[in-house]
Amino acid sequence: MQEVTAYMCDHCGKVVKHKSSARRHERECKHSLEVRACTTCRHHSIEVHDHYASYNEPEWTETVPCCNSADVANDEEFYFDSSGNPFYIVKHCQYHQPKEAE
Numbered sequence: 001m002q003e004v005t006a007y008m009c010d011h012c013g014k015v016v017k018h019k020s021s022a023r024r025h026e027r028e029c030k031h032s033l034e035v036r037a038c039t040t041c042r043h044h045s046i047e048v049h050d051h052y053a054s055y056n057e058p059e060w061t062e063t064v065p066c067c068n069s070a071d072v073a074n075d076e077e078f079y080f081d082s083s084g085n086p087f088y089i090v091k092h093c094q095y096h097q098p099k100e101a102e
Contacts, residue, residue, distance in 0.1 A: 028091065036096035043069040043097065069095045 007022035011031035030037035038044040
């Protein structure tokens, strides 16, 4: 058996074999505050939508990431669901506001 060295992301815990891969991942990790991604933003939420069965279809549940920032509604770079809610995990968002510590 051989001992190996691995590198773990400080933000999400992802483990990789090469230091260069770890550095590249950490620069764009969606759990890093510096990346300003939806996952670290106070406007981010997950909505659950239940879809009811119709003829020959089973019932199913869908989870949708949503942005609750009022400023996003007028931004064409965001995608919108069928209810008109913006959803899309973006990085380097101009509307990003860090979540408060839990």
